Amino acid sequence: MKILVTVKEVATVEDEFEIEGTEIADQYLGADLNEWDDYAVEEAVQLQEAGIADEVVTVTIGPEDCEQTIRQALAKGADRAIRVWDDALEGVDLLDVEAKTEILRGVVEEEDPDLVLSGVQSGDDSWGATGVSLAEDLGFEWAAVVNHLEHDLEDGIASVRRELEGGVEELTDVELPAVLTIQTGINEPRYASLRGIRQAQRKELDVQSLADVGVDEGVVDSDLELTDMYEPESESDVTVWEGSAEETAGELGDLLRDKGVAP
Amino acid sequence: MTDVLVVADHRRGDLRDVSYELVTAGRELADETGGDLHVAVISGTVDEFADKLNREGVDAVHTVDYGEEFNHGVYTQATTQLYDELAPQYVLTPNSVNGLDYAPAVANELDLPIVTDTVALETDGETLTATREMYGGKVETTTELEGPAVVTIRGAEWPAAEGTGDAAIEAFDADIDEDALGTTVNGFEEVGGGDVDxxxxxxxxxxxxxxxxxxxxxxxxxxxxxxxxxxxxxxxxxxxxxxxxxxxxxxxxxxxxxxxxxxxxxxxxxxxxxxxxxxxxxxxxxxxxxxxxxxxxxxxxxxxxxxxxxxxxxxxx
The missing domain is CATH 3.40.50.1220 (TPP-binding domain)
Known part of the structure; x- marks a missing residue:
């Protein structure tokens, strides 16, 4: 069985930052492997260690700068990586779900995996939609927000749990091939070992253009346009209660009674 | 005219709060240009749900009586068929775990753009302006798009619709292709500490x-x-x-x-x-x-x- 894991380098933002136009100024941005993708990589590597997966391949859409981040997945045990980039993608400030779907479809069709794991969402723009969109586009099955995957995958079925709201999990059987979007907490992502990090430098990282994955440059034309970015208005008009613990607890007690929620 | 179709969320016999919030969000968009608000309720006790969803401002409730619980294949098929029938400008679903399990599929199937996890919406009938957060809420953004779209809304951002409407409640005869249903929901489990929500x-x-x-x-x-x-x-x-x-x-x-x-x-x-x-x-x-x-x-x-x-x-x- 072959597993493809979609991974993304996400921008992280310092506590204090400035906005320039519709972007956060560069000097306040850092970069990291998307948290959800880290769990997806770990799940794939565990399936490989259990002898269920033969090969784990990662795919990302990103510029050369992100290679160091993408190699983290190789250091944790993925076998090889694909990075799709193209001059046409340079400077695009909103790569929408449709575009990501089309690009990733090209890679999936080429790689022909049995299972695609993606993170539930990315920590920066948080669309949370690409995995399911991709599955539908491919004619694969899917399950969103998976927080448990049975490691047998026999008879072409993935038995999963989906993390619904309110502390309820849905127990679902998904026919393969499928895309599963992986929720944090499904496993405990490992730290890359020094040996893993060294090995990762030698693993294959294949760079492909849009043409290589059979996608027209027009894919970047989006119906969506990012028109504004701003800091949410702060509602910091906190009333600080002063005094002894008894006095401040008394103030809070009065508040609860005023609100009508005290017993 | 900006007609809007909202798809209610329910689980294990109860409509979820966001369903009534969807009615408010949908009504606000439809009001901008005097369009109709259609509500779809798929699977479960649809007639009972339809009565509850018939709140002020709802023009029609479409019931799809197929199965009990959420199945993304059923929701995707039913919603795309309703879209074809009603031709609304916007399809609104909750940005819930289940919403995210079918809304992107609906958008892809209908070849429509999708905007997820919105916290505010405006339209002039043609251009939709969606407010969303980025970087875990550190910033808010506005995104504009022309024409029809699938939009998911964050829970608890719109007030719940109230009152009683005079919607037409109509059974929609969705043609569900069972062979295309590749997932089976086998049950539910309350995790870690029982059913405290x-x-x-x-x-x-x-x-x-x-x-x-x-x-x-x-x-x-x-x-x-x-x-x-x-x-x-x-x-x-x-x-x-x-x-x-x-x-x-x-x-x-x-x-x-x-x-x-x-x-x-x-x-x-x-x-x-x-x-x-x-x-x-x-x-x-x-x-x-x-x-x-x-x-x-x-x-x-x-x-x-x-x-x-x-x-x-x-x-x-």
Whole structure:
């Protein structure tokens, strides 16, 4: 069985930052492997260690700068990586779900995996939609927000749990091939070992253009346009209660009674 | 004319709150140009759900009587068929776990753009302006798009629709291709601590890293008992295994909007704030007057929680 894991380098933002136009100024941005993708990589590597997966391949859409981040997945045990980039993608400030779907479809069709794991969402723009969109586009099955995957995958079925709201999990059987979007907490992502990090430098990282994955440059034309970015208005008009613990607890007690929620 | 189709969310016999919020969001969009608001309810006790969803401003409720619980294949097929029938400008679904399990498929199937996790929406009939957050709520953005779209809305951002409407309730005869249903839902399980749903609580006593040790949770439990409140937590407490996952407030936990949220020893990392900033009244108990939680708190006690919490418990004994 072959597993493809979609991974993304996400921008992280310092506590204090400035906005320039519709972007956060560069000097306040850092970069990291998307948290959800880290769990997806770990799940794939565990399936490989259990002898269920033969090969784990990662795919990302990103510029050369992100290679160091993408190699983290190789250091944790993925076998090889694909990075799709193209001059046409340079400077695009909103790569929408449709575009990501089309690009990733090209890679999936080429790689022909049995299972695609993606993170539930990315920590920066948080669309949370690409995995399911991709599955539908491919004619694969899917399950969103998976927080448990049975490691047998026999008879072409993935038995999963989906993390619904309110502390309820849905127990679902998904026919393969499928895309599963992986929720944090499904496993405990490992730290890359020094040996893993060294090995990762030698693993294959294949760079492909849009043409290589059979996608027209027009894919970047989006119906969506990012028109504004701003800091949410702060509602910091906190009333600080002063005094002894008894006095401040008394103030809070009065508040609860005023609100009508005290017993 | 901007007609809008909203698709209700329900689980195990109950409509979820966001269904009524969808009605409000949908009505607001339809009002901009005098369009109709259509509500779809798929699977389960659809007639009962339809009666409940017939609130002020709803023009039609379409019921799809197929199966009991959510199945993304059924929802995708039924919603795309309703779209073809009704030709609405916008399809609105909740940005819930189930919403995210079919809305992207609907968009892809219909070749429509999708905008997810919106917190505000405006339209002039042609251009939709959607407000969403990025970077875990550090910034808000507006995104514009022309023409029809699939849009998911965040829960608790719109008020629930009220009143009684005079909608036509119509059974929609969706043609569900069973061979195309590749997932089977075998059941549900309440996890970690039974069926406590912190998102339904009126008062949350929420505990964070400041509690220091697992055994100190006792004073939090005692306070919750005294207040008849529910205990919730920030991520480190759940990661440590001190409380079950279903008590976790935040981005990867739950979004809560209680009347009163008492944050005890919680610094207020953005991921946590994303899950509780919609609370009516926020009280922070934290020794650090500069903790981020103070930015969104309405009231604060900048004192040692180990003194304040027992004193508050005493107030209600």
């Amino acid at each position: 912190i998102s339904e609580a009126d008062v949350l006593v929420s505990v964070g890293r400041g509690i220091e040790e697992e055994e100190n949770l006792e004073i939090i439990e005692e306070l919750a008992d005294a207040l008849d409140a529910t205990v919730s937590a920030s991520r480190p407490i759940v990661d440590n295994g001190w409380l079950p996952k279903n008590r976790q407030v935040g981005q990867s936990g739950k979004v809560v909007t209680p009347d009163v949220y008492i944050a005890i020893g919680i610094s207020g990392a953005v991921q946590h704030v994303a899950g509780m900033k919609g609370s009516d009244t926020i009280v922070a108990i934290n020794t650090d007057p500069n903790a981020p939680i103070m930015d969104i708190a309405d009231y604060a006690i900048t004192d040692d929680l180990f003194d304040v919490v027992p004193a508050l418990t005493e107030e209600f004994h």
